[in-house]
Amino acid sequence: MKIVEKIITTIIIIAGFSLFVKGIIEAWILHIILGIIGISTGIIFLFSLLAKTAPFYDEKNNRLYRFVSETENPFKGKCPLCDNYCSLIITITNKHHYGIYCPYHGEVWFDLQKRKAEK
Numbered sequence: 001m002k003i004v005e006k007i008i009t010t011i012i013i014i015a016g017f018s019l020f021v022k023g024i025i026e027a028w029i030l031h032i033i034l035g036i037i038g039i040s041t042g043i044i045f046l047f048s049l050l051a052k053t054a055p056f057y058d059e060k061n062n063r064l065y066r067f068v069s070e071t072e073n074p075f076k077g078k079c080p081l082c083d084n085y086c087s088l089i090i091t092i093t094n095k096h097h098y099g100i101y102c103p104y105h106g107e108v109w110f111d112l113q114k115r116k117a118e119k
Helices: 003-026 029-052
Strands: 056-058 063-067 087-091 097-102 106-111 116-118
Touching: 003 029
Parallel strands: none
Antiparallel strands: 056 063, 063 087, 087 097, 097 106, 106 116
């Protein structure tokens, strides 16, 4: 999650909570309702941000994947075989292999110990 997304989510939740508390103190139904809406919106937004980075399991290939940012990967989102930008994935089950999905080569795996790409 980016810092900006975390800040926005925190602001939404705090604003909703403060409206809710103000509504309870002053007995305003509108503030209570708006507070509940704000808190629930912030929580939904938080879960949607967490779902973007959540790992997913591929039952067909029996592998566990997660998306990785460009700063975490060894080849900056490019396929080591053809130098095209690809959607990067990393396997969690084996810490020594990074994998990408290249539109031209399919799955390409990169062994970090051997520093070699293999199809």
